[in-house]
Amino acid sequence: MSLSVEDLVVRHGLLQAVRGVSFSVERGETLALVGANGAGKTTLLRAIAGAHQAASGRVVFDGADLSGVPSHERVRKGVALVPEGRRLFVQMTVEENLLLGRTAGRSGDWSVERVLETFPNLKPRRHAKAGHLSGGEQQATAIGRALMSNPELLLLDEVSLGLSPLVVDRVYASLHGLISSGTTIILVEQDLNRALSVSNKVICMLEGRVALAGDSRNVSRDEVTKAYFGLHRKGAGGVPA
Numbered sequence: 001m002s003l004s005v006e007d008l009v010v011r012h013g014l015l016q017a018v019r020g021v022s023f024s025v026e027r028g029e030t031l032a033l034v035g036a037n038g039a040g041k042t043t044l045l046r047a048i049a050g051a052h053q054a055a056s057g058r059v060v061f062d063g064a065d066l067s068g069v070p071s072h073e074r075v076r077k078g079v080a081l082v083p084e085g086r087r088l089f090v091q092m093t094v095e096e097n098l099l100l101g102r103t104a105g106r107s108g109d110w111s112v113e114r115v116l117e118t119f120p121n122l123k124p125r126r127h128a129k130a131g132h133l134s135g136g137e138q139q140a141t142a143i144g145r146a147l148m149s150n151p152e153l154l155l156l157d158e159v160s161l162g163l164s165p166l167v168v169d170r171v172y173a174s175l176h177g178l179i180s181s182g183t184t185i186i187l188v189e190q191d192l193n194r195a196l197s198v199s200n201k202v203i204c205m206l207e208g209r210v211a212l213a214g215d216s217r218n219v220s221r222d223e224v225t226k227a228y229f230g231l232h233r234k235g236a237g238g239v240p241a
C-alpha cells in the first residue's frame with residue numbers, strides 16, 4: 001500500500017476547500033489530519049475516497065492515478081471511508097450493516113466475527129437495529145462496516161464526534177489494535193492530544209493548505225496549536241513544512 005496526494009485542489013463551487021495539498025502515506029502508517037472547522041479536512045478525505053471529485057492534482061494509490069475512478073471502484077481497490085455522521089442503515093441490524101461492507105468483493109481476513117472481536121461492545125448488539133444503538137456502538141459499526149471491505153487504507157472522519165470521553169477511549173483502544181495489526185489509517189481528529197498520540201505523522205491544515213506536517217513524536221502540541229491558528233512559520237522549529 002502506498003498513497004501519494006499530489007498538489008490536490010478540491011472545490012465546492014467557487015470555494016477552494018483544498019488548495020494544493022501534497023503528502024504521502026506508506027503501509028502501516030497512521031496520519032492524523034487536524035485543523036480548525038472549515039480547514040478542509042473532510043473535503044480532503046472525501047476526495048481521496050472519490051466521494052468528491054478533485055478539480056486538479058492527483059491521488060495515486062499503489063502507483064495508479066485514481067483521478068476519474070468512482071468511489072465504489074476505490075473501495076474495490078482497497079480505500080474505505082468512514083464518513084462523519086456514520087451513515088448507517090438504521091432499520092437494519094448491526095450484522096446486516098456489517099455485511100453490506102462486503103459488497104465490494106475484496107477478499108481478506110475481515111469477517112463479522114473478527115469485527116465483533118475488535119469491538120467487543122458490539123457482541124451483544126449483533127442482532128439489534130442500528131437505529132437503536134448508542135453513539136459508540138454506531139461508530140464501532142460504521143468502522144466495522146468499512147473494515148469488512150478488507151481495506152488497505154482506512155479513512156476515518158472524526159470518529160469521536162458526539163461521543164462521551166469514556167466511549168472515545170474505547171473506540172481509540174480498538175483503533176490501537178487495528179494500528180498494531182498493520183492497518184494503514186488517515187484520520188481526522190479535533191482533539192490534538194489524541195491525534196498526536198494515535199498517529200506517527202500529523203498534518204495541520206489551515207484554510208485548505210498544509211500549515212504544518214511532521215512526525216507526531218517530534219512536533220510539540222504548541223507547534224501544532226500555532227499552525228492551527230495560523231501563527232506557525234513554515235519550516236520553523238525544525239519541522240518540515
Ligand SMILES: Nc1ncnc2c1ncn2[C@@H]1O[C@H](COP(=O)(O)OP(=O)(O)OP(=O)(O)O)[C@@H](O)[C@H]1O
Nearest residue numbers: 012013015017035036037038039040041042043044
Ligand atoms: N457541500 C458543501 N458545499 C459548499 N461548501 C462546502 C461544502 N462542504 C464544505 N464546504 C466548505 O468547504 C470548506 C472546507 O470544509 P470541510 O468540511 O472540508 O472542512 P473541515 O476541516 O473538515 O471542517 P469540519 O471540522 O467543520 O468538518 C469550508 O469553508 C466549508 O464551509
